[in-house]
Every structure is written in C-alpha cells, then in structure tokens.
Amino acid sequence: MRFLIIEDDASAADFLKKGLGGFGYDADVAHDGEEGLSMARGKDYDLWLIDVMLPKCDGLSVLRSLRDDGKQVPALILSALGQVDDRVEGLRAGGDDYVVKPYALAELQARIEALLRRTKNFDDYPETELDVGELHMDLLSRAVARAGQEIFLKPREFRLLEYLMRHADSVVTRTMLLENVWDYFFDPQTNVVDVHISRLRYKIDKYFPYPMLHTVRGSGYMLRSVQGADEA
C-alpha cells in the first residue's frame, strides 16, 4: 500500500507520514499543488490525502484535474474549512471523504480503511444481502438474524447495523456514524452514539455466546466477523 500526501506544511506532512507508517502504510509527500499533480500522474497510488489550501495550485483543483484524467484512486480531503458547504464542494470536486483539521489519527485511520474497503469491494451489482459472521441482513425484506435467530430492529438501528456490517472488521468512529447513519455533520457534546450502540449491542450480542460488536478504545467501534477479544 502506498499513499500520496499532498500537504504544504512540511512538519504536518511528516507527522502524518509517520502516523500512517504506524498503521502499516507507506506514503510519499508532495509539498505543493503542482508537485502533487505530477506525482499523482506519474505513479499509481492506492490513496491520495489532499490538503485544500496549497501553494501554486489548490487541492480541489488538483483533484479535479486528476479526475478529469480519469484516475479513480480514492481521495481523502484534509481541510481546515469545516462548514457543510466546504464539505459539499470537496466531495463535488471528486473527493471520497472529507476530514476537518485538526483530526485524530484514529479517526483518519478509520476513514482510510473505510475508503480502501469501498474500492476493494467495488461491485456493479448492488447487494441485497449482507453477511458478517453469524449475522445476516436482508436489505429488501429488512430482516436481520444472528445464527438463524431473528432479531427485531428499529429503523435507525437497522441503518446503524447495516453501516457496521458494510465496514465489518474495521474501526468506525462516532463521527463516521453520525455522518452516515444520522446525516449530522456536527458532534453533540454528549456521546449519544454510545447509547445507540449499546442498545444495538443488547439486541445482537446479549443472548449469544460471544460478542460481535466491540468498542475500540479511543477510536470507535468494530463489528467483528469472527470471535475475538476486545482490544485492550
């Protein structure tokens, strides 16, 4: 796996590169828009991390040019601009996800994994059923079962579980859940998401021999397809 970081702040880029290295990803760094553009054109990367405010050529223009070239590499936009409008503009320019600075490394890691998984599992046929370990979800009849035993979920719980199942075995953060399950782009002060997770956990784990929905300390949650212990 090799990523391209386009970021003009050299030390921020360096920290990011080191942080990604800790998760097992290598990265090259470009320090301005033009350099980023030529590096992205010259080599096949698995992911682009693009800062918006760059010297010479801003990040969104870089991204637009690359998309115009027909490049389909997943792109994560890193920006100091956090308004909904900025986010919409970033996604319109061809970004696949948008993270507002300053971000937690754990948040970044979770989103990167979600992006890589999305491209890996890219499928022309929309799925009608999801299976994760013992869990089975029928998206058409909206039925959910674990080990053949039916589980009744409220609509929001269904969407929550669907998102977790689509991102099974990787970390999803609270912010990702708020954005994708509730469509809220702000973080409430209280951890409302935790309560919803524990409700869901009660329904899918309580009466079964081992838990599937795990809390990852400091980051978020993970739905594991196989039996395993909680992370320390």
Next chain:
Amino acid sequence: MQAFFRRPTALLTTPVRLTLAFTALYIVGTLLIFVFLNYQLRVALVGQVDKSLLDQQNLLTIQHKEAGFPAMFRAIRNELLNRGQSDRTYRVFDAKGAKLLEAGELRLPVDIPAGQGVHEIQATLNVGEGMPVKARLLSFMLNGQIKVQIAKSMQDTDELMTSFRSAFITTVALILLLGLAGGWWLAQRFWQQIESFNQMAMKIVNSGNLTSRMPVTGNDEFSVLATNMNAILDKMEKLFQGIRQVSDNIAHDLRSPLTRLRADVEVTLQENDPQLFRLTLERVLTELQNMQEIFQSLLSLGQAEAGSLKIRKKPLDLSQLLEDIVELYGPLAEDKGQIFEADITAQIAIEGDRQLLAQALSNLLDNAVKYVPEGGKIVLSAEFKDDKAMIRLDDSGPGIPHDMRRKVFDRFVRVDPSRTLPGTGLGLSLVKAFIELHQGNITLSDSKLGGTSFIIVLPVK
C-alpha cells in the same frame, strides 16, 4: 488614514458643473432664438412698410387713370394733409426730369431709377440738422412719362426693433440671473449635504469610533443615502464588536488551558520518568481536545454572528427534524432515568438549514439531559402558530435563576457555578446565533414542569 479622504472643492462639485454647463447651453440657445426672431420681425415689419408703399402706388395709378394728374396731385395733398402725421414723402418728375412736386419729411437722394420695386435707401430728414435715416422707396412711371417716387422712413421700424431687442435681452438676463442663483443655491445645499457626510466619514476614519451615524433629515435622496450608509455602519459596528468579543473570549478561555498545559509539560520535563511522560501526554491530549472544541464553537459563533456563516436554507420538514432529534436523544434520557416526551405537530414545513437547526436543538437537549435529575421530565413540543413554527423545550430541572436569564445566552456564561459538569459555556450562544440566522428568536421562561422552558419561534420562510 487621511489620505483616504479627499474633500471636494466647491467649484468642482457636480451641481456647479451642471449649472455652468446648462447656463452655457441656455445662452447659445437663446442667441439662436434671438437671431431668428430678430430676422423674422424685421422681415415682417419691412413687408408692412413695403405694402403700404405699393398700396399708394395703386391708389395714385387709379387716380391718375380716372381723373388725370390734377386728381393725383390732390390725392397726394390729401394724403399729406389728412393724415398729418403721414411719414410718407412724395416726389413727382416730368419726362424731362424736372421736379413737379416734392412733399414730405424726407430729403431723398437724387437719382433713383423707376420700376425696380422697393429699395432700401439712405435719406436725411428735412427737419433738424438733416439727420440720416433709413427709408424704403418705391419708384414708378405713370403713362411712361411721369416718374413718381414714394418713400417711407424706417425710423418707427428701427425703434420697434430696438425696443424688442432690449426687452428680449432684459428678459434673458433676468432668467439667466435667476438660473444662476438657483443653481448656486442647489449647489450650496448639495455641497453642504455631501460635506456633512464627508465630515462624518472622516470623523469615523480618524477616530476609529464606529458609533457615529450620518444625520438623517427630511425624506429626500440624501436621507435615503444617509440611512443606507448608517445601515452599513450598523453592520460594521456589529462585525467589529463580534471580532473584539471573540478575541476577548479567546484570550480568556484559551489562555487558561494553555497555561495549564504549559505548566504541566514543564513540570513533567523536569523529571525523567517515562511513566509520567505518558500520563502527562494523555492529559495534554484531553486538554487539546477541549480546546479544539472551544475553538470550533468560537469560530462557528463568530461566523454566525458576523453573518459570514453560509446558511443553506432549503424546504425542510421541521417535524421530521425534531422527531430525529428525539430519536437520537431518547435512549440517552432513558438511560439516565428521565422521562422524555415529544408532542410534535406533523408536517411543519419551514425553510431552513437542517444541520444548523439540528445542532441548535442538540445543544439544548444536551443541556436538558445534563441538568435534569433522575426521574425528571423533558418535553419537546412543536406546533404551527400564527404563521410561525413554535418549538418548546420544557424540563423539570433545577431551572435558571432570574438574574442569570439575561446572561445565559452570552459567551462563556455557565449557570452551574461549581462548573463540575463538562461544557464550554458556548452551547446556548451557538443556539441563539443559529436561531437568529433563521430570523427566529429564542426566549426562556419558567416551565410548568418546574424547570426551564426554552421557546423558539421560527418564521416558516
């Protein structure tokens, strides 16, 4: 700073220039009219004189034809006598050129050929010192032998022309004077108005005091301009106040955690204990997260109050938005042993920004869930009333003391004096700012449940 302001000099002001331009135009126009009228009048007057001469010719010709020379002479005599003031002069010559008759006030030059219509000639008056006058002269032959000359002085015509000219010039001069005076008065008035604006603008620029306002007088375009400029000043004042307050707040609420951080790091660095390093770094991370939250809230607040926050208003089902919030917070309240009820009228349609309104309501519910004790009650209700959407959030919590109610929407004001519960003190400021971005307002009062009641009124459009 003063370089920004140029004062207009009175001579160059627009009305003065306009007045001068119009005056010049007026003078040229009047001159053209004068030349035209003068010419027309003279042509008409000369025509009259010539006609009277031709009438005489006819009369004398008829007299001569019917009754011969004596009758004609009589007729001339009658003309001169009967109309004592007749200003015509008659001369009659025989075939050899001998003068048969000469009567009238004019002494005519000697030789003027006959039969060539009316001429303009230079003659002199018989009376006085022989003053030269212009005259019209008609010369014709009778029977091919007798030459008759009739002349009429142009003195009357010239006098008429002269008085016409002087009357015309007097009138024009008067109008011109009036126009100039009016123009000057207008220019003066205009200049004074503009000057008062300039004075005020300079005063504001030089003093940096944005509380001054343009004087608004009357109902003319100047007062409209002044009102609009005042609106700009209002906006600017608000913006600057916002900026000032934000920087005050940042100084206040970010400096203290920074001080803590610095002390913590410095003390830790004096030791050489990896375990301590780790603990300190964890504290630092938590503190940084708090600061980040404060920073984000302050930024949103500053932007919302200064009006630079982009609000994406769209048709919105407010009832659905509220149901979603209830659904989001319901389990949390339940876990805390609170009773959370909703009484929301279906399909309240408004125009608004879903994210901002949801965030505002989420802040209010954060507070409610935080402060209402176990067994307490929270009720969110909404209805459509008087063309407005009204949202109420009642709780049975400890309530907000009366003296705090005014201040509770201010930045960094926290009702909980011990500050034991987490919070930035910015939540309600943000709620108020977001609601006001929707041209709505939020108030609070005593709730029938015993605690606080927040009432939000939103226009539907």
